[in-house]
Amino acid sequence: MERNIPFSSEHEMFRDAVRDFIANEIVPHYEQWEEDHIIPREIYKKMGDYGFLCPWVAEEYGGAGGDLLFDMILIEEMGRRSVIPMFFHLHSTVCVPYIDTFGNEEQKKRWLPGAVSGESILAIAMTEPGAGSDVAGMRTKAVKDGGHYVLNGAKTFISNGTLSDLVVVAAKTDPAAGAKGVSLFVVERGTPGFERGKPIKKIGYHVQDTAELFFEDCRVPVENLLGKENAGFVYLMKKLQQERLACMQMSLVQAERAMELTIDYVKERLIFNKPLSHYQNTQFVLAECASEVQIARTFTDALIVNHLNGKDILQEVSMGKYWVCEMAHRVASRCMQLFGGYGYCTEYEISRIFVDSRLHTIFAGTSEVMKLLVSRGLGLA
Numbered sequence: 405m406e407r408n409i410p411f412s413s414e415h416e417m418f419r420d421a422v423r424d425f426i427a428n429e430i431v432p433h434y435e436q437w438e439e440d441h442i443i444p445r446e447i448y449k450k451m452g453d454y455g456f457l458c459p460w461v462a463e464e465y466g467g468a469g470g471d472l473l474f475d476m477i478l479i480e481e482m483g484r485r486s487v488i489p490m491f492f493h494l495h496s497t498v499c500v501p502y503i504d505t506f507g508n509e510e511q512k513k514r515w516l517p518g519a520v521s522g523e524s525i526l527a528i529a530m531t532e533p534g535a536g537s538d539v540a541g542m543r544t545k546a547v548k549d550g551g552h553y554v555l556n557g558a559k560t561f562i563s564n565g566t567l568s569d570l571v572v573v574a575a576k577t578d579p580a581a582g583a584k585g586v587s588l589f590v591v592e593r594g595t596p597g598f599e600r601g602k603p604i605k606k607i608g609y610h611v612q613d614t615a616e617l618f619f620e621d622c623r624v625p626v627e628n629l630l631g632k633e634n635a636g637f638v639y640l641m642k643k644l645q646q647e648r649l650a651c652m653q654m655s656l657v658q659a660e661r662a663m664e665l666t667i668d669y670v671k672e673r674l675i676f677n678k679p680l681s682h683y684q685n686t687q688f689v690l691a692e693c694a695s696e697v698q699i700a701r702t703f704t705d706a707l708i709v710n711h712l713n714g715k716d717i718l719q720e721v722s723m724g725k726y727w728v729c730e731m732a733h734r735v736a737s738r739c740m741q742l743f744g745g746y747g748y749c750t751e752y753e754i755s756r757i758f759v760d761s762r763l764h765t766i767f768a769g770t771s772e773v774m775k776l777l778v779s780r781g782l783g784l785a
């Protein structure tokens with residue numbers, strides 16, 4: 405089915421270049437990086453050299469002045485080779501927009517060029533050991549002291565936790581005010597009092613360095629406050645629409661890849677002297693999966709276009725983040741079943757899709773939190 409997204413010739417050229425880059429610079433090293441549980445930071449620099457990072461940033465700050473579709477294409481191409489956990493879009497689509505939208509002129513000049521060139525890698529730190537879904541329950545504090553804010557607290561599950569040079573940290577500047585007392589700070593690598601824990605061991609997303617971050621009397625200059633004091637929670641909520649849309653896109657391309665691999669496999673695999681694809685169970689399973697994936701693609705593309713046009717689609721994105729991410733893992737699981745024992749072996753790409761897709765119903769807001777938001781939109785809570 406033809407897609408209803410206005411991809412231009414520039415987008416298609418970008419897609420070709422990204423596809424080649426992934427094939428030549430990522431796929432050959434991917435297994436090694438999975439074993440290392442981290443990627444070399446040089447890969448960010450190379451991505452920057454090719455203009456693949458934040459291509460939507462304005463030219464005056466080093467970007468190409470493009471749109472979000474470039475980021476969506478990057479995710480699609482990463483999914484096509486099952487290397488989604490490289491997680492470049494966390495940097496490009498999730499973290500850098502905080503600086504672009506809420507940063508002042510001086511901050512944009514200072515931080516955006518490095519983010520575009522890949523010299524600075526970004527992370528975002530909201531989650532704490534005692535506050536995940538309940539973001540407003542965070543306990544990390546930032547107390548103003550002259551020209552600095554003094555941060556104390558701990559964050560956990562931070563993607564790019566080890567590699568990051570700039571971390572957008574959410575902290576309470578007015579603890580008594582709950583969600584209305586949260587501010588965002590850019591904490592730079594090497595700031596005294598900012599330490600990182602060991603990488604957290606995970607069942608998937610192996611190339612991604614996920615770590616705890618610790619702030620102990622960490623003095624952050626007032627110039628590193630993003631936007632207004634105590635407006636941080638509103639900023640987070642505003643940006644979550646884009647983060648969750650990207651998450652839908654990641655899950656969906658995983659499901660599309662799972663289908664592609666499985667359709668090829670069942671045609672080749674002979675069981676009782678006939679191809680696995682000739683069994684009605686195989687046909688029905690794949691017909692059901694294909695229907696779900698196609699319907700999800702139509703819905704996701706529509707949301708991408710609406711988001712590009714600046715529409716408020718929080719309700720639809722919450723529905724999509726919940727349903728598409730759950731669907732993608734279900735499809736990965738059903739496809740894996742059709743591979744028999746081979747599907748359980750790491751040598752087979754389908755096994756990687758199965759474990760990596762599992763994460764997406766958890767981060768960027770769990771499925772349950774998405775349902776809460778949807779039910780609020782229905783006027784139920």
Ligand SMILES: Cc1cc2nc3c(=O)[nH]c(=O)nc-3n(C[C@H](O)[C@H](O)[C@H](O)COP(=O)(O)OP(=O)(O)OC[C@H]3O[C@@H](n4cnc5c(N)ncnc54)[C@H](O)[C@@H]3O)c2cc1C
Binds near residue numbers: 528529530560562
């Ligand atoms: C690999 C990985 C990478 C991550 N990267 C980042 C990152 O870069 N930055 C960052 O800030 N965070 C990151 N996270 C954190 C992630 O966003 C949280 O794990 C997620 O929001 C859930 O929080 P939690 O783990 O504390 O679970 P909890 O909030 O403890 O939830 C436990 C269970 O309770 C359910 N639940 C919660 N509230 C309700 C409710 N009201 N009603 C019913 N059920 C409910 C949840 O859905 C879940 O099933 C990452 C997590 C992982 C695993």
